[in-house]
Amino acid sequence: MDPSIVNYDPAMDEEVAVLLNEAWARLRAMRNIYVKESPWPMVDSGLLARWREQGRLSADGTFIAQAADGSKAAIFSVSAGDEGRGTLHFFGAHPGHSGHGHGSRTLAVAEEYLRSRGMRQVVTERVDSRCPIVNGFLRKSGFEVPDLDQQSIIMLMGPQGRVVRPVTLPDDGYRIATWDDDYLDDWVSIRNIAFEESTDATLFLEHFRNRKDFDPEAWFFVQHRDRPVGIAGALERRNPDGSHRGGQVEWVAVLPEYRGKGLGEALAATVLNRFVQRDVKPVALITQSFRHAAVTMYEKLGFRTIAQLLHYRKNL
Numbered sequence: 001m002d003p004s005i006v007n008y009d010p011a012m013d014e015e016v017a018v019l020l021n022e023a024w025a026r027l028r029a030m031r032n033i034y035v036k037e038s039p040w041p042m043v044d045s046g047l048l049a050r051w052r053e054q055g056r057l058s059a060d061g062t063f064i065a066q067a068a069d070g071s072k073a074a075i076f077s078v079s080a081g082d083e084g085r086g087t088l089h090f091f092g093a094h095p096g097h098s099g100h101g102h103g104s105r106t107l108a109v110a111e112e113y114l115r116s117r118g119m120r121q122v123v124t125e126r127v128d129s130r131c132p133i134v135n136g137f138l139r140k141s142g143f144e145v146p147d148l149d150q151q152s153i154i155m156l157m158g159p160q161g162r163v164v165r166p167v168t169l170p171d172d173g174y175r176i177a178t179w180d181d182d183y184l185d186d187w188v189s190i191r192n193i194a195f196e197e198s199t200d201a202t203l204f205l206e207h208f209r210n211r212k213d214f215d216p217e218a219w220f221f222v223q224h225r226d227r228p229v230g231i232a233g234a235l236e237r238r239n240p241d242g243s244h245r246g247g248q249v250e251w252v253a254v255l256p257e258y259r260g261k262g263l264g265e266a267l268a269a270t271v272l273n274r275f276v277q278r279d280v281k282p283v284a285l286i287t288q289s290f291r292h293a294a295v296t297m298y299e300k301l302g303f304r305t306i307a308q309l310l311h312y313r314k315n316l
């Protein structure tokens with residue numbers, strides 16, 4: 001292995017935190033559009049310990065380039081996965097050491113490690129399309145985004161969308177209801193049918209229901225004669241100091257046989273009204289380009305696409 005590249009060791013945590021915080025400062029300077037976790041959080045030893053538990057950081061899969069003076073110049077963290085596909089979790093290069101090829105050499109070592117573990121392909125975690133340096137580096141290094149339509153996009157509500165809207169439902173037995181634990185199975189079933197998935201309640205329980213800040217008044221159903229036929233959530237997140245971090249429109253879906261009647265728009269309007277009334281901003285959502293009905297609906301309501309979240313791929 002290139003002698004200037006070493007494996008990560010928890011004893012390096014302090015230097016790794018400095019390296020990542022310096023490397024990501026430019027990215028953090030972009031407009032923050034992340035209501036949930038930022039892809040570039042402030043790194044400290046507590047966060048690095050969490051990443052170790054999650055397998056995002058490890059002694060064998062995380063590689064660090066050291067400059068001639070011994071300081072840490074670049075970091076790449078990968079892990080081997082199933083079906084010959086590894087993951088590039090995160091990477092960064094210290095701006096003070098740019099232009100010396102540290103990034104390319106460290107990536108090459110990480111790729112060699114994945115090959116030695118039988119991996120035939122490496123896929124990145126989501127990469128924000130707004131940063132030309134990061135995206136340019138990946139493309140120059142042989143990474144591609146093969147199915148652009150399947151990738152996620154972040155849409156943001158513009159100021160013109162911050163109005164209270166009428167919520168209009170067809171008049172034969174439709175109404176909006178808020179969360180009740182008895183509806184958990186209906187929520188899972190509507191989500192699975194609408195998004196063509198087959199998962200259980202774990203996602204909802206772990207990410208929403210079992211959190212201390214779960215608010216049943218923020219999760220909506222549209223019911224037809226007491227049967228839930230559509231869902232939507234108005235997720236709010238706060239900063240540690242209690243200030244609003246923003247709102248995210250979550251899991252808007254209508255059963256296929258009930259589409260085209262204005263129910264999706266009524267649900268989305270209910271969510272947006274709640275954000276406006278509670279003065280929550282920014283208001284964001286994540287969807288995928290191929291969901292044309294959803295993207296058209298959100299554009300009609302005042303959302304604009306701000307960034308793509310790209311999973312780059314490279315054959316090894």
Ligand SMILES: CC(C)(COP(=O)(O)OP(=O)(O)OC[C@H]1O[C@@H](n2cnc3c(N)ncnc32)[C@H](O)[C@@H]1OP(=O)(O)O)[C@@H](O)C(=O)NCCC(=O)NCCS
Binds near residue numbers: 251258287
């Ligand atoms: C997106 C979805 C919720 C829309 O629900 P819906 O009840 O059929 O939508 P509505 O009848 O309220 O239509 C509202 C607007 O959405 C857009 N829209 C709805 N269906 C559309 C379609 N098939 N093609 C293009 N635009 C469409 C239109 O702008 C429409 O307004 P208009 O009637 O004035 O033209 C529904 O298609 C769905 O559940 N899709 C699968 C899950 C999904 O993609 N969820 C969003 C991901 S975050």
